Amino acid sequence: MHARIARDAAMAEAWRFGPVQVHALPYAPGQRGEPQVHATLARWLQRAPEEPLPLQRDAHGRPRLLAPYDDFDAGW
Known part of the structure; x- marks a missing residue:
């Protein structure tokens, strides 16, 4: 178990x-x-997934976050 936790922490840091x-x-x-990314972005932005x-x-067709998140960027 310890090796897995260490590996997971190292992987998170590598990203x-x-x-x-x-x-x-x-x-x-x-x-x-976009539908697949929605839940992850909602979690990071502390929003309800259904919002x-x-x-x-x-x-150019690239997604841009609007206010109040316009200081952040996301892409997929």
């Missing part, structure tokens, strides 16, 4: 790049990423 934290989700072929996220696509 931090300065202020950037990366979270990997399983790839679901043929499915849009719509304040997202808007930019001119």
Whole structure:
């Protein structure tokens, strides 16, 4: 058990790049990423999972978080 906890902690640290934290989700072929990412983003932003996220696509189709989260960034 101790080895697993140490490995999990090391893995979590390996996914931090300065202020950037990366979270990997399983790839679901043929499915849009946004529905899969929604629950993770809601948890990080401390929102109820059923609440719509304040997202808007930019001119290039990239998702952008709107206020009050516009100081954060997310991509998938």
